[in-house]
Amino acid sequence: MPDLYHALTLFLLLNLGAGLWRVVRGPTAADRMLAAQLFGTTAVAILLVLAQAGGVAALRDVALVFALLAAVAAVAFVRRAWPQPEDEHDRP
């Protein structure tokens, strides 16, 4: 079973790495932000798996914090940092 957990972790990590491609490519800021959101979720998943794998309950707290704060950056993006479309960030 632990091997499964670890394999799952590795898989999720690889998954995460693939998602990075979207962050790099964009093309719009929204896309990048979406990818970040996916990261957060994946990280929560990884943490939960690891908590189970290592028997470290505290990692669930970490996951909880992630889950709680996942929205903060995205909201900050939407409310503050999302550039107007005429800005160069959003040009494909």
Added chain:
Amino acid sequence: MSAAGFYALAGVALVVLGLYGLAVQAHLLRKLLAVNILGSGVFLVLVGLGGPADAGPDPVPHAMVITGIVVAVSATALGLVLMLKLTTTSGRPTLEDDAPREGPEA
């Protein structure tokens, strides 16, 4: 090599990256990013070197890193405010060519 070794070496790499970013990047926001990355690298070395020990992880570096993270966030916040203020005053978010020719304000 243990896993901790990976992280310690990654920390070294982050330090190098941070240094380089700090040196060659002009934009202040990026310089602040570089400082943060540099700091993360140092923290990684600090904890990573502790490695897996028989007596369990050494809590002292953990405490030190937590302290360091708070310092980093404080400094980053201050740096951001400074950068914004500077950009408001000079129109540029960089330090380039802004030799203080004019006198300071009395």
Added chain:
Amino acid sequence: MTELLQGIGLWLILAWPLLVALPDVYRHLPQPWLLALAPAALLLITTDAATLDMPWIVFGSGLELDSGRRWLLGMSLLLWLAAGRLAARLDPLRQPATFTLLLITFSGQVGMILASEPVGFLCFSTLLGYGFFGLLVQGGGAGARRAARLYIAALILADLLLFEALLLAAYLQEAQRFAGFDHRLEGETAALYSGLVLLAFLLKAGIWPLHAWVTAALRTAAPPARLLLMGGPVVMALLGLWRWLPAGQGLEIAGQVCRALGAAALIYALLQALRRPQPARRPGWLVLALGGALLLGFGQVLAAAHGWEGAAGLVPALLALAGLLPALLLWRQPATPAATLEDEPPWTWLARVQPRLGRLHRRLLDGLAHLRPPRPLPPVTASSLAGSGTRVTRWPWVIMALALLGLVLGLLA
């Protein structure tokens, strides 16, 4: 008691004229001229001989009045009285300065006469010399001024030579009195010493071939100066020769030189006097001739090993006479305007060369000036402002990284 009085008297005849010479004093005295000379006259009449030793003055000075000196003192009194009369006729604007200078020269003259040792003699000769320079310049024409320039050049040179001679003598024999000079001068040093002294006093006396200033001065200077010329600087210079050179020591060479120069001067002066028809010129040549004659005689004495003692008493009297004689001739003669000068002084080539020398010298100095140490700190100017200010680029970061690398690698190596 009398000694004290005499001492005070000796002092007074020197100091009193100097005091009166101050214009502020002079102006407030009745008959200042006579008053100034009075102590000298009084002393001359009342005292035969007097000495005053002043060990704390300069290098231990002394004043002395003896029979020989009385002759000369008398001459001086007469001459200066006459000169005072002449000066009184001058342009009132010039009178005060002339009187002052006359009194200064008088003091110098009397001091030289009375001095009992060479340093004192030298001191007073300075007083006389520079005072007389003033007299020549004062009230004379352009010719007189030129003469004065020549004179002062000769004077400075002569004083220097005398200073050297004196140093030599003092070094050789630690004696600073005239009396002590006689003995230990020997060989080359003796020749050097006598050569220095001879040259110095010949310069001061204006003997041929160094006579240019004398003739010029006699033609163009103001009357009082002309009157004093022979009895003042010239005679005093000859007196100096007499005092400074150890007569009777068999200084052969010095004697020969003196004789030769004296004869040449005599002949030259006589020939010139005969060649020039103008009577106004004659006193000048007479003075020259007289000087030459005196020198000739002096040379004789100098060269003689013995037998000059008899002449000793005569010398001052002779000098006094020589001082008075031209004065008599010049008494009423007017000065010649400088414009009519026909014979240039023989040193005129110097005047032609001098500018060139001056240029050369100046060039040399310019060269030297460029060798000065580097300029002081550069001043701050507008242009230096524009270029400065800090310029902070990224390179320090790179350097820092380099240094970091160097440190780390250096330590690991």
Added chain:
Amino acid sequence: MSPGSWILLAVLASSLLPGLVIFAIAERRVALRTGLNLLGAVSKLLLVGWMLWGVAHGHAFELRLALLPGLDFVLRAGPLALLFVTLSSALWLLTTLYAIGYLEGSPHRSRFFGFFSLCVTASVGVALAGNLLTFLLFYELLTLSTYPLVVHRGTEAARRAGQSYLAYTLTGGALLLAGTLWLYSLAGTLEFTATGFVHGLVDDHRGALILIFWLLIAGVGVKAALVPLHGWLPQAMVAPAPVSALLHAVAVVKAGAFGIVRIVYEVYGVELAADLGVALPLAALAAITILYGSLRALYQDDLKRRLAFSTVSQVSYIALGVAIAGPIATIGGLVHLVHQGLMKITLFFCAGNLAETVHIHRISEMDGVGRRMPWTMGAFTLAAFGMIGLPPVAGFVSKWYLGLGAMQAGQDWVVLVLAGSSLLNAAYFLPILHRAWFRAPAGNGFAPAVGGRETGWLLLWPPVITAAMSLGAGLLAFIPFSPLEWVQFIARQEFIGYD
């Protein structure tokens, strides 16, 4: 502390304290300031008189305070020190009087007199210093306290002159510091002694000693204006006349010259200096300076500049006398320290009078000024004669001993240098006299005298007094406590073989 040591502090304090108080005095309180100045000057003179009397009777004054480990702050009043101290304090009084008259009504007098007093304090300290460190301390203090005086006028020229002055003197100070430290690291002491303190090192450190000698000489040579370190001196002429007088006659150049004396005699000792082969080059340097200064002086039309180059020339007489390294020549050099001071201060006072009263700054403007200002020019004439070395003015005495000493030491060439210098002196002073006395004034003549006097009393008396003193110093050279007598006393005390 020896019993009489407080007097040394008192001598320093007598100018230091008034100086510090004067800084704080409001500009308009002339009487208070003047009173303080004079109180300080007179009390200093009295104290110095006391010390003179004491030293002449064999008392010793010494003050020793710990400064650094192994190094003390030492003040000692020996005969040599007192020579300089007396000169400084006497001339300070006169210069103060003169300055009061000279600066009447001009701005910033509190500052001026404050630094003036500091300057005198420093020069007295230089004189009294009992070891090289103390000497160095006061030497630099002198530089610093003189600087504000040089730039006092606040013009651009003054500022540049000040920069130049500092560039030279501070460099000199640095060299002196280097030499001092090096010497200290070798010898372990810096205490002045009558025959020098470095004998023991000569076997092991011959080369170092020679180098140190030149470092030290270069250090003090800047102030003594040895060629080629003299460049600051003529430039410093932009300062007011009392400052020039002080710089040239009393404080700065004399401190340098005095330093040379101390170094040659009391650090190295004459014999060692001769043995190391450094005395002769020093003499040659001094001789070159003498001639060079005179030559430069010939071509100056600005009166003060001419006097400045004359100073360059004349001060080196002191160095020359010291470097000849015989007792008689030393007497000549040391006595010239005083004589030159008296004469040169007279000349500068007179130049100041001319500038202040009839606004003459150039020699070409001096035609006929003798009639307008007979006393001033009389004093000037006397001092100029002294400079030329005509008997019986003081300069003659110096030259006499220098010449005699040179011959005694077998350095005959020095006599020629002296003769050449005299000729040049005559060549640049006599034309001035000629103009002043015998030429007719140009144009409308000079501004008429006010109230029948040629100038203010405070301006007139100091030069007349100093002129009289220079005459007296020569004429009465052998009376007790005359400079010459005192110098001979020094020579008797400090040179074995001279009596």
Added chain:
Amino acid sequence: MTGPDYLAALLLLAGALFFLAGTLGLLRFPDVYTRLHALTKADNVGLGLIVLGLSLQSGSWLVAGKLILIWLLVLLAGASVSHLIARGARLRGIPEWRR
């Protein structure tokens, strides 16, 4: 491994597949709106399945509750953020993809 373990493993693998699908969608879909769609699959279903699998394994209701709470929180955040982003993209006029 017992039965629940297999179930849990299956759930976990399914969750992982959904994550993969979400990621692939994020990478392959042509515009922001369609990518949003893919992302929510990962959020909601992927994490949900993993949480479910882990809850089975945790053996404690408390832990299971906590896991589900975390999932709910992620759901809440994901839904809100997706909405906000979609709305923002519309407001900013980012064009929809059309075939």
Added chain:
Amino acid sequence: MSLLQTGIDALLALGLVWLAWRALACPDLFRGIVLFIAFGLLMALAWVRLEAPDVALAEAAIGAGLTGALLLAALARLNRIAPAGTRADTREAWRNAPALLLVLAGAGLGLAVLSLLPEPAGLQAQVAAELGRSGVSNPVTAVLLNFRGYDTLLEVLVLLLALLAAWSLEAEPPRREAAPGPVLDLLLRLLLPVLVLAAAYLLWAGAHAPGGAFQAGAVLGAAGVLALLAGWRLQPHLTGLPLRLAIVIGPGGFLLVAWALLLTGRPLLEYPPALAGALILLIETLATLSIAATLAVLFQGSRPAAEPPA
């Protein structure tokens, strides 16, 4: 240590480095920040792998969450301030020579690090030995608030200082924001209580498990940030002394405890063993409040008093 675990660790380590590199090197600032947020996430995972859950918590709360929000907000302001032309931020500045040198330096550093790996020395034994007397059972909290409580005191003060420093610079006036919209409002209303609860939980858990004042404060601060983002503002009458009190009370309380202990004749910050737990909890509670307030206010950037009337 299985191969899988090594793979995870290697992947994480490489991912960290790659993310850092891209975050610094990519030409677009916004992308850089997003990558940096991702970097923070991975850092938290790395901490987990390094058996440092406390750090992971702090990193998750502060490093990933708050720093990201801070950076994004700053970027937003920057875009508003700087005209588009001058904002062109990144030159392609990667140059080879210094990079090479730095890599060499890094290699040297790495060697030094490797030399230490075999037998690192640590304090875990001492900590374990004294844990009983520290008043808490979580060793990290014991170190943070008892063994090295002095560091933490200074640390809290650093945060206060940063805030004061930011306040001493009057930032640009805040602008009016668009209405939050119903979804965001709902999100906030749902999330806020949870966040507060979570903060309280972390604070309470800190005594015996990973957690503590910083983490709790960060979570609470995130609540504040979220509220600010949703357009909530402090009532004007609260922006004065009350706000300052909230900010100062953490370090102030800590200092007061220190003074009180000093006055009883103890060394600096020596807790009586009986009271240690209570005192630590008190300090942590106050610190949590202050940290939260400070972080939220720092996010806002300027003094709340400068808000325009709504």
Added chain:
Amino acid sequence: MSPVLLPDLPWEALLILLPLTGAAAGALWPPAARAIGLLTTAGGLLLLAGLGTAVADAQTLRHAVGGWGAPLGIELRADALSLVFLTATALVGLGVAVYADSYFERSQARGFWPLWLFLLGALNALFLSADLFNLYVTLELMGLAAVALTAFSGGRAALSGAMRYLLATLLGSLVYLLGVALLYHATGTLDFSLLTQRLEAGPAARTALGLMGAGLALKTALFPFHFWLPPAHSSAPAPVSALLSALVVKASFYILVRLWLELFAPLSGLEGAGTGEVLGWLGMAAILWGSWQALRQPRVKLLVAYSTVAQIGYLFLAFPLLTAAGLPDPAAWRAVLWLVLAHALAKAAMFLAAGNLLRFGGHDRIPDLDCVAQRLPLTVAAFALAGISIAGLPPTGGFIGKWLLLEAALLQGRWDLVAVMLLGGLLAAGYVFKVVGHFFTPAAAGHAARPVPAAMEWTALTLAILALLLGLAPAWLLPWLDLAVGPGPAEAVP
């Protein structure tokens, strides 16, 4: 010494807590900030006196924070070395505080006082700390406070300087922390005295030395890491500039000295000589480069800032002197400590004087100074006196320091150092008097005098006079310094 007068209190703890509490109180209740600030600063002096007597009694005071003791907890340590730096801090701090009271307007002052108290507390904490990581925290506290103060006036130059400073100080601290990490894992302790016992030469120690040295050198602005200093120090408000130049750069230097004296130099087998030489070369380069730059600056404050760069170079000259001897050479350290004191006082006075000039004329362009000597005599005196001390001219503290250092260099035959020191002194005199010269001249465009409060003039002058008095009192103070650098062949000095 006098336990009757001063009770036995934990002075070191009080010295740290008092300003920090003041800062917090000032932040809480701004209207009282001024009173709190002044009282706290003055109170620090009293506490320092208490600490001084205690140290005089016990030589080294150790204070185990939290009662835990060395390996586990943090220790405070007060000895003569820290006392030297604390004294400089207290004196300069008081002067600057009084000055700042007049300098800042009321509204500004409220912000200033807490920041200043933070800085003061951080400095005190730093000088009293014996723990490597605690030093890092104090460094950060100090650095951020300094940055905040630098940016305080809010002008463009100030902000730019502060930003640069922030980045430099963060970088320096982090690099230092990396070194700490290595040392901690090499030895398992952070405490100085334990480290001394446990540290062995090896790659870790060497790398740690290199890293900590580089980081601290960056924070100390040693050439060529000085790039951040002139913009920051010249653009900050005058009292802040004074604090930065006089104290803040000294703090990191203090750590470096500590590390060197207690950790690295005693390590046999560690080729410290090479490092010492490198630091010495950099010091020499700093002296020459800084002085030369100072000479070229058109503004007073920039000039003074570059002067700091140069003066820091002097401090680093001691490192080769120490290692060349093989053993600790107290002469060199004594000189350095003396220079630290003298420079702190003098440089503070100079910056305060420059602030007065700025207030007076509205600018600090050197050629445009307008007859300042007449109108601000006290300021001019302060600047000149301080400048004299900076240039190492007698009779000032700077001179004594330079003398001692030169002596140490000469005794070891280091002519290169001697030459550089002398040249540096000359250049220093050059730039000081470049300014002083312009004090006397009128400007091309003159202006009316603007009032400068008397307190500002007098504080500058007082500090300058203290620097001057320092030159007169070495006989009394040197024994203290000897205490600070430990026993050694001090008597070997002839």
